[in-house]
Amino acid sequence: MNLKELATNLGLSPTTVSRALNGYPEVNETTRERVMAAAKRHNYLPNTRAIRLATGRAMAVGHVIPIATKHEIVNPVFADFIAGAGETYSRNGYDMVLSVVPDDQEAQAYRDLQSRGTVDGIIVHAPRLDDPRIALLREVGLPFVVHGRATGTKDAYSWLDVNNRRSFQRATEFLLDLGHRRIALINGLEYMDFAIRRRTGFVDALAARGIQPDPALMFSDEMTEGRGYRAALEMLKSRNPPTAFLVSSMISALGVRRALDERGLKLGRDVSIIIHDDELSYLRNGDDVPIYTATRSSVREAGRQTAEMVLDLIANPDKPPQSRLLEAELIIGQSTGPAPSK
Amino acid sequence: MNLKELATNLGLSPTTVSRALNGYPEVNETTRERVMAAAKRHNYLPNTRAIRLATGRAMAVGHVIPIATKHEIVNPVFADFIAGAGETYSRNGYDMVLSVVPDDQEAQAYRDLQSRGTVDGIIVHAPRLDDPRIALLREVGLPFVVHGRATGTKDAYSWLDVNNRRSFQRATEFLLDLGHRRIALINGLEYMDFAIRRRTGFVDALAARGIQPDPALMFSDEMTEGRGYRAALEMLKSRNPPTAFLVSSMISALGVRRALDERGLKLGRDVSIIIHDDELSYLRNGDDVPIYTATRSSVREAGRQTAEMVLDLIANPDKPPQSRLLEAELIIGQSTGPAPSK
DNA sequence: GTCAGGATTGAAACCGTTTTGGAAGCTTGG
């Protein structure tokens, strides 16, 4: 059942039927109802492909996922972000198209998406220091919003980010206030922008109290359970072990905790941990009361909002770049306590 | 730059240009080269929307993700599967479109996808006992492949699954051979097909040795760290605790391990654990040597292959339903050892 | 030199919508 059939069926022209269905004012209310009813009766749905060609809009937003030789975006955070963004898209009649490409073809993927007209806009994931994708997308001329920011980029662009610096600064202060002086940072890869900002927050907070950060207590790598475990174990074995850990991810923290258990150290008493909690759907920080003290910010909600921003940008292409900075809340769990007196 | 412009530019008809680019045989080799060169020079890429309308094919495969009140598909396994499937799609010039919808609208989502012509095929995730989606998709008439199976469905359908029953049977036998008699099963939700099959494998293996499964040692819930932790702790505290755990997911196992540590039990000596390892990219079971003894099967590879199957089905709509049963390998890690003699 | 038949190319229809530019029919006010 297509528009033309429906039209002849009703004794109307395709034009009128189209207008009736799309809510144009110049159609008689009674005929509109007649059309609506007929459409429902034949459960007619307009063909997306035709709409797209006729309107020149793709009604879709693209997410490019580089399949990596090195660092992968395909991580737990990504899944929840996508879920959040997807909610927004469905609500607004947009499709979400994922492009999984080898990372050396990422630039070409964006170019393709634009010149084939597959999508109307893009969400950029996991921005890095001085990320080249921003200049690229600007050149290509595709509306885009960055989830995160790219330190070092001079041009204006739209982004949504968590205030990573601030949240890690506060977390560090919280530990300092508890008397901790040897605080370890288990961070993500520090060419990722969020990791850089978290590190800055950490270092700033220490500096404000006149503490020189100890390189031996600053670890940066992929955020896996294993890396967290090994880094923490290493530090705990050292001559001057940390009394607290600031951990960039729940998963790394699982490893840190394992190291603690292995060393016979009690969480919250012997050693404190603060994590960043993205509120992943399958890695809750406790069901009722939080297990870990954490800087918390829902990545799913970030997905929802970033998607809203990109839809807004698509609808108003001339709008200047927008940005949103979400504040993570510091929630107090059972994983922190006063620094043990030696 | 569109086809018509390119054609006039070359002094050719759109027909010829189209044919040249699409590799039709009836075009002179030299003109083809001329066309190819011009296309590259002007970096012309055909408009997806036009192709889709003209050919009637969407060149896209859909994945519907119900956003759940209850169980969510948005889980770590899903991300890796998607990444694998996405690889296959890109390689074949297909798009992947994700539809995130409230779970009570899932059926309608499939219907829409079909009648609007947004996709040419579907991959069905997380099948359950007697899953209604199979009958629905068959009725709707959209080619589809199920990742997993749906016990109880009588109609034939295409699927790709891991031999869950067999792998858990083998794992159980392995533990039995090590002398374990009280083996706990930490399973996923048992309305999910994979969980049912794993349970069956577990129970069958016990039965074959004349062991009556103890309901107190069989746990079924969402596979989170927290649930795993609590279930294991409960069991370990009981009067007659298990000496081994068979765990359906790496994440649950992290919780089980935490419970062990908390009880002061040494993994592999006091208590053995076998997990199912989906080879998630960010939750590796050890970098070099496996930490856990595991039934291993790459969900990413499953994604690749399932996608291949659906593309094949789209290309050959009259083919009878296909299926692939992948065998998980049993890899020996450091988490299993002989049952402790009382 | 002619002609059949393959090799190339092109004109035009088509895919299913939206949208532009009228054109009827009906009011309405002078």
Add this chain to the structure above:
DNA sequence: CCAAGCTTCCAAAACGGTTTCAATCCTGAC
């Protein structure tokens, strides 16, 4: 009673490709 102005509808032209059908150009056989 008529022109102006609304309403309400429609024919036809996009949108940017693919595909059918027909036309032209060669080539070699006779």
